[in-house]
Amino acid sequence: MTSEELLADLRALGVRTGDLLMVHASLRRIGLSRAEAGADGAERLHDALEAAVGAEGTLMMVLGSHYEMDWVNKGPLEARAALLAGSAPLAQTTAPAMAEVGWLAETFRRRSGTILSDNPSGRFGARGARAPELMADQPWHDYYGPGSPLEKLVASGGRVLRLGANPDTVTALHYAEYLAELPNKTRTRWDYVIADSGGVPRHVWIDCLDDSRGIADWDGDDYFVDILQAYLALGRHREGQVGKARSELLDAADLVDFGTRWMEANLK
Structure with a gap:
């Protein structure tokens, strides 16, 4: 499967030409896993x-950050400072993308010319004409919200370009969580050690809506899946095949x- 064949599918x-795209993709479903396509499938x-x-x-992708001490964020707030004391700072500019976003996101981060946003939790990468403005001035708290x-x-x-991506992979819906008028949205906090401008490690944290478990109780597994399926049923998107993967353009x-x-009507 060549880049030219993939371009024809796209x-x-x-x-x-000129599109601004947020990309979610499964190399395996496209047929570009390392087992099928060798080491350069992602680059193709x-x-x-x-x-x-x-x-x-x-082009834009969500990256997040792989953080060796992320297990601390599953514990109580009052214990985190002690648990993080003496740990190595997160290198925000060089930390790999979190594993759950996939190898394509990590190769996007590594690709020469990719610009990164300055947030360890909600880190994005972008390439192309509008990349600098997209990545500039991301909020520290509520990093998926206004600004x-x-x-x-x-x-x-x-x-949003989805190339064989899992149905719960629709990062843009995190912005909808901020727009939805709902009472008592669930919030969370992520703690890190980062180095300040002088290289001195310091404990910091980020407050935001809970983008891990959701902003409200929901009887199903993940309400993003339900939202996506309901949206696709409207037929307002483009659908086709890229490589071997069922793909959508929204x-x-x-x-x-x-x-x-949908959130305002279904979440309480």
Whole structure:
């Protein structure tokens, strides 16, 4: 499977020159896993995506940060400072992407020219014409909310490209969680050790809506899955095949608006 074949599939799906795309993809489902495609499968897809949007376009991915001490964040707040004392600081610019977002995201982070946002929890990467503005000034707290790369994606007419991605993989819906008018949204806190401008380690934390377990109780496993399935049933997206993967192209603003209203109607 060549980059040229993947580019043809992306064009058939509706990807255009100049697009701003947030990408979620499964290399395995596309047929580009290392077992099937060798070591350069991810790079072939990156090449195809960049060719599809061209020099005027922009690609964005959610990365998060792999943090060896992240287990501390499962414990009580009052114990975290002691548990983190003396641990190595998280290297925000060089830390790998968190494992759950996949190898494609990690190769995107490593690719020359990728710009990273400055937040250890809600870290994004972007490449292309609008990358600097998308990654600039991300909030420290509530990093998926107002002022975030997600808000900029929506405001700029961006689209969400899902290439065989799991149904719970729709990061743009985290922005909808901030927009939804609901009482008593569940919040959480993530603690880190980072180095200050002088290289001195310090304990910091981030307050945000709970983007791990959800902002409200829900009887199902993950309400993002229900929202995505309900949205796709409307038929307002483009659908096709990229490589071997069923793929979707969705308008980010329309998806977020639908997700906001769904949460207000279904979450309590």
